[in-house]
Amino acid sequence: MKKSIVSIVKSPKNPKDEDIRLAVRKAVDLIGGMKKFVKPGSKVLVKPNMCSIALPDEPRPTTEPHVTAAVIELAFEAGAEDVYVAEGAGIGCDTDKVYDTTGTRKLAEAAGGRVIDVKDGEFVEVENPKGMKMKRFEVAEIAWKCDVRINVPMLKIELPTTISVALKNWASVLSDKSKLELLHHRGAFWTYSDLLGVVKQDLVVVDGIIPYVRYPGETKEIDVIMAGNDPVAIDAVSAKILGFDPMEIHQTRIAAERGLGNANLDQIEIRGNPLDSVTTRLYIPPAYVSELVLDSRFKDIGFVDGLPCSGCVQAVLFTWEMNFEKPWGKPELLKYIKDLTIVLGPQAEVPQDAKNVLIVGSCAKHLKDRGEFAYGCVPYSADIFKAIKRIYGLK
Numbered sequence: 001m002k003k004s005i006v007s008i009v010k011s012p013k014n015p016k017d018e019d020i021r022l023a024v025r026k027a028v029d030l031i032g033g034m035k036k037f038v039k040p041g042s043k044v045l046v047k048p049n050m051c052s053i054a055l056p057d058e059p060r061p062t063t064e065p066h067v068t069a070a071v072i073e074l075a076f077e078a079g080a081e082d083v084y085v086a087e088g089a090g091i092g093c094d095t096d097k098v099y100d101t102t103g104t105r106k107l108a109e110a111a112g113g114r115v116i117d118v119k120d121g122e123f124v125e126v127e128n129p130k131g132m133k134m135k136r137f138e139v140a141e142i143a144w145k146c147d148v149r150i151n152v153p154m155l156k157i158e159l160p161t162t163i164s165v166a167l168k169n170w171a172s173v174l175s176d177k178s179k180l181e182l183l184h185h186r187g188a189f190w191t192y193s194d195l196l197g198v199v200k201q202d203l204v205v206v207d208g209i210i211p212y213v214r215y216p217g218e219t220k221e222i223d224v225i226m227a228g229n230d231p232v233a234i235d236a237v238s239a240k241i242l243g244f245d246p247m248e249i250h251q252t253r254i255a256a257e258r259g260l261g262n263a264n265l266d267q268i269e270i271r272g273n274p275l276d277s278v279t280t281r282l283y284i285p286p287a288y289v290s291e292l293v294l295d296s297r298f299k300d301i302g303f304v305d306g307l308p309c310s311g312c313v314q315a316v317l318f319t320w321e322m323n324f325e326k327p328w329g330k331p332e333l334l335k336y337i338k339d340l341t342i343v344l345g346p347q348a349e350v351p352q353d354a355k356n357v358l359i360v361g362s363c364a365k366h367l368k369d370r371g372e373f374a375y376g377c378v379p380y381s382a383d384i385f386k387a388i389k390r391i392y393g394l395k
Contacts, residue, residue, distance in 0.1 A: 004233035007227045011223045015223055023225040024205060027227035027272065028074060035078045037148055044146060045146035045148065047085075049207075050063070051090045059218075067152060068108055071150055083113045088175075118172070118173065126138075134182060148203070150205065155238055157282055160311045165238040170199070188377065190254055192255065196231060197258075204229065206234060218283050224278050226238070232255045232263055233261055233263070236249075246265065247263060301341075307345045311378035312344050342358045342360060359374065
């Protein structure tokens with residue numbers, strides 16, 4: 001496979017609107033310019049990350065709207081006939097509300113884009129005979145029919161996939177039904193690349209101005225914009241910037257092993273600012289059950305370590321964060337959770353004296369009759385939470 005090209009552009013600290021626009025333009029120019037990707041008369045999809053709304057005291061988990069607007073403007077300059085800004089927020093989230101509260105709708109429409117909630121549109125069934133876990137997807141019709149698809153993710157550390165950049169952000173071109181199967185039922189780390197193999201990303205422009213960390217809400221301004229046309233290489237470079245070995249990130253490694261892009265940094269040409277000049281170190285999500293054992297929130301919970309992957313470990317932490325710690329959760333239910341045993345991993349066995357047993361993840365399905373089972377790879381946090389409530393008869 002030939003080398004991939006990823007550009008890195010450092011903007012001024014606390015960048016203003018014009019600083020961001022210039023950084024986006026430079027990043028795209030360094031890989032050949034927008035006219036390399038957008039031809040006159042093209043219909044262009046721009047896919048930002050509009051996953052959810054942040055609380056007032058939390059960092060934003062969404063693409064900086066000025067980055068999205070800058071990409072739209074460049075597409076029109078290159079001759080695009082129409083530019084559609086399309087996104088479907090996380091399952092249960094209101095996409096239109098996220099567009100409005102972040103200011104994305106206002107700036108995107110001012111730049112000439114047509115803002116769309118893909119959940120309100122039609123979906124087409126697309127087949128991928130080479131898929132490992134999913135061979136059929138329900139893809140937003142607008143994403144499928146556009147001539148050019150531009151992914152505009154935010155640089156994030158996210159649970160339960162460790163990072164969320166080009167591969168994970170692309171999942172929102174799917175229906176909620178396919179998204180649930182993709183992310184939580186069939187095997188997310190494989191199905192991200194199944195999707196990549198059938199719905200191409202022509203260009204990726206990454207908002208790395210202030211990377212977001214899902215937990216514990218840490219941020220660190222690094223003022224970076226990246227661009228490239230290999231989403232696997234984008235994720236590999238992103239991982240390195242955030243302090244990880246790219247091959248530690250399951251979905252990145254698997255996509256590279258399947259020949260869908262380069263994750264080996266030696267096979268990626270960096271243009272613009274050197275990679276070493278922008279690397280940082282933020283919160284590292286847990287990868288092992290032993291790390292949950294040492295977490296004070298789980299001091300009264302027993303764990304059975306059957307050597308799970310980091311996905312299920314992080315899914316447990318994510319469940320606690322979303323359902324017991326956030327204002328919209330039910331922290332009052334914690335008082336009922338006594339003598340809970342959480343079983344994870346393919347090599348686990350349920351102790352004979354265990355009382356309230358939660359079995360997490362498809363790799364432990366051989367134990368599903370020994371307790372309440374949260375199915376998935378990785379399990380959806382809502383499914384883990386429902387299983388806990390069933391154990392204790394809670395509503």
